[in-house]
Amino acid sequence: MLQFAEAKNSSLLLINPWITDFAAYDFWLKPVGLLYLAAVLRQQGYAVRLVDCMDRAHPAVLQWQGLGQPRNRRWSTGKFLRTPILKPAAYQDIPRYYSRYGMPAEIFAQLCLAGPPPAAILVTSGMTYWYPGVQMTIAALRRLFPKTPILLGGIYATLCTEHARQFSGADVVIAGEAESVIHSHLRSVLNLTPDDNSTADIFPALDDLPFPAFDLYPQLQSAAMMTSRGCPLRCTFCASNLVSGKYRWRAIDSVLAELDWLHHGLGVNEFAFYDDALLTNRDQHFLPLCEKMIQQQIRATFHTPNGLQAKFIDATTAKFMQQAGFKTIRLAYESGSVERQRDMSKKVSNESFARAVTNLYAVGFGPQELDAYVMMALPDQPLEEILWSLAYVHALGIGIRLAAFSPIPGTVEHERAVTRGELASDADPLLSNNSILPIRLPNVPFEIYAQINVLAKELNKHLLKHGRPLAAMDELYQRLKSQIDLKLGHL
Ligand code: B12
Known part of the structure; x- marks a missing residue:
């Protein structure tokens, strides 16, 4: 078994998945919950990397589009890249196009593979009805990292926990705010034992939390x-x-x-x-x-x-x-x-x-x-x-x-x-x-x-x-x- 101290060398990959919907627009959309977790985990000694499928300003996404800067509308809002996909059966009668929004799949793979192999992958989730995007993201991660444990949390995971356990493809689904529990979940997933000084499971007051790790974005x-x-x-x-x-x-x-x-x-x-x-x-x-x-x-x-x-x-x-x-x-x-x-x-x-x-x-x-x-x-x-x-x-x-x-x-x-x-x-x-x-x-x-x-x-x-x-x-x-x-x- 690894000792907790070795967690400090463990690399984690944090993912904000694609959105699947009839429409989606970037009204300053950021996965704040995931960024809080990133900051907490970093404080605990993990090396964290972020791949945000919805990052319109990522240099690799801009290069793929041949752009220097994202095409913004007022106040840096703007359209996400859109890939039309088949509608799920439940939407067959809805007379609208259905799409996967966010970065192209090849850029996603490139960015995921760009760092050291992760010990675990943490995926967040937004609206409950965006779960096909979560499934697609997790399936893509499985192809890239077949043996790496995948943990899922966020709003869909919290409001539809059983559904997520059955259908998301994640190994572990965690409901609710997770700053205080994420470390113990990782310990069990990674087979780590705590060192004696670990206080990671004490619930932190909001003011004890580090700032959400926005510095993980190459351009913000x-x-x-x-x-x-x-x-x-x-x-x-x-x-x-x-x-x-x-x-x-x-x-x-x-x-x-x-x-x-x-x-x-x-x-x-x-x-x-x-x-x-x-x-x-x-x-x-x-x-x-x-x-x-x-x-x-x-x-x-x-x-x-x-x-x-x-x-x-x-x-x-x-x-x-x-x-x-x-x-x-x-x-x-x-x-x-x-x-x-x-x-x-x-x-x-x-x-x-x-x-x-x-x-x-x-x-x-x-x-x-x-x-x-x-x-x-x-x-x-x-x-x-x-x-x-x-x-x-x-x-x-x-x-x-x-x-x-x-x-x-x-x-x-x-x-x-x-x-x-x-x-x-x-x-x-x-x-x-x-x-x-x-x-x-x-x-x-x-x-x-x-x-x-x-x-x-x-x-x-x-x-x-x-x-x-x-x-x-x-x-x-x-x-x-x-x-x-x-x-x-x-x-
Ligand atoms: C900010 C917000 C928005 C933002 C966008 C947020 C985003 N990034 O997508 C805006 C204002 C644009 C928005 C719009 C809408 N929203 Co809204 N929104 C919220 C709000 C207030 C906060 C979400 C948030 O960022 N929380 C902050 C962070 C800290 O919490 P968190 O993300 O949950 O993360 C924690 C845990 O989930 C967990 N966690 C997160 N990730 C992970 C990963 C792992 C691995 C683990 C272990 C744990 C974990 O730990 C985190 C830290 O504690 C929530 C209500 C709420 N209180 O959650 C509603 C909420 C999500 N929205 C909701 C709704 C209904 C909407 C709208 C449909 C409203 C409308 N009718 O127009 C629209 C639709 C948007 C669209 N289609 O694009 C509903 C959910 C609907 C659903 N079916 O899922 C909520 C719950 C509010 C409600 N009315 O009940 N929303």
């Missing part, structure tokens, strides 16, 4: 940050409490030190906050953090792709966000139905939402920076509820981001869908893809939802072009409703 254009983990709310559709444990937050100085390292040390100018509840502890956490970011004059831009809770955006918060350099602000609205808002978790009301928008407008934000998530195809959701919500958001002068609902295993809505007989309890995780609208109303065809999507896009275009809404709320709602009624009449 954006980074994702987490100033907190978990969420105190229990929204019926959300799985945050199943994947992220209890709500807790980091010391501001630690967040600032990480920001400083990423910005001045690694040259990153675009930052996405991945927190589930960035504003919850506003007075002790977010506002003092912004204040220091402003004092330190960090010349970077900040984005909140995960929806913010509107009720916390008062005049001061809006002012601080503007001064600190926030450029993409997404608000969690979900639905204008008061009953639905109450049932979901009471996190938002139409009044608190409108107040947040007014406060953000007052400090100079506009449709370029602001949009709101509106959920579509929720259980028993009348079309009128969606249209009313769209009209409400647009009339306030901000963009609409339609987020189709899908029941995530382990959530209240999943349970409800199973009880109502709309979903099998062991349904294929592919059916949790929001693109396929798994819980749409039985008498409403797919085309109607597609049309609502088109209408939302048209409203957004109008707002960006003219800087003001197409019409006031009531008129707008009537217009949307008559357009959808017309379409329904034609079908």
Whole structure:
């Protein structure tokens, strides 16, 4: 048996797998969880290497495309490379192309083989319905390293653990946050025994964790940050409490030190906050953090792709966000139905939402920076509820981001869908893809939802072009409703 001290010579290969979906776009996508593990393992003496299939800025990927720099859109976002692939049987009726997104397979193989042979391979996973990408990645790794143990963790592994054990191809599947347990799993996989001083299994507080190992990227254009983990709310559709444990937050100085390292040390100018509840502890956490970011004059831009809770955006918060350099602000609205808002978790009301928008407008934000998530195809959701919500958001002068609902295993809505007989309890995780609208109303065809999507896009275009809404709320709602009624009449 190897001694623990020998772990210090063990080389580990960390992999962010390909995505398989109908669409995927790089909104500052980074495998933060895997990078935390990389940093912890490095601290414990392992030699770690990262191959991120979704790294658009990797020199080998750019060279393959004949590019010097990635083709970026606003704020270093951009399209992933796309390879059309056959649709899984569960998607045969969906009239859309299906693809594998990320680096070409030959580049992936080259990069995996470029270092010393790994003692073990750690693969992360994202959305549950991206599991075919995980399977493909693991199959490719098996061909390259037939005898090396492969460990799988991440969101799919956590929410669909049994499915992953059966179908992913990994040797070991580990659910949940793993900084505190990864070392003991590796010890057993690698047949290592601990040395006497090993404290690796003591659960680390967030501030004891090293910064996520972003320095493993050869070129970095954006980074994702987490100033907190978990969420105190229990929204019926959300799985945050199943994947992220209890709500807790980091010391501001630690967040600032990480920001400083990423910005001045690694040259990153675009930052996405991945927190589930960035504003919850506003007075002790977010506002003092912004204040220091402003004092330190960090010349970077900040984005909140995960929806913010509107009720916390008062005049001061809006002012601080503007001064600190926030450029993409997404608000969690979900639905204008008061009953639905109450049932979901009471996190938002139409009044608190409108107040947040007014406060953000007052400090100079506009449709370029602001949009709101509106959920579509929720259980028993009348079309009128969606249209009313769209009209409400647009009339306030901000963009609409339609987020189709899908029941995530382990959530209240999943349970409800199973009880109502709309979903099998062991349904294929592919059916949790929001693109396929798994819980749409039985008498409403797919085309109607597609049309609502088109209408939302048209409203957004109008707002960006003219800087003001197409019409006031009531008129707008009537217009949307008559357009959808017309379409329904034609079908
Ligand atoms: C940031 C985020 C995003 C980002 C992108 C994140 C990404 N890299 O893909 C954005 C904002 C773009 C996004 C979008 C969406 N998201 Co999102 N998102 C999150 C969020 C808030 C955090 C994920 C994260 O980075 N966590 C931080 C790290 C530290 O945790 P971690 O990755 O889990 O890693 C830990 C463990 O898993 C483990 N681990 C990880 N890797 C490995 C590997 C090994 C070997 C081991 C042993 C362990 C291990 O250890 C890590 C450290 O503790 C989660 C909620 C949550 N709290 O997890 C939702 C979540 C993943 N998203 C979700 C949803 C629904 C969506 C959307 C569909 C929303 C919508 N309707 O539009 C879209 C779809 C995106 C798409 N199709 O491209 C769902 C999951 C859905 C599903 N079926 O899987 C979640 C769970 C939230 C929810 N509503 O319940 N999302």
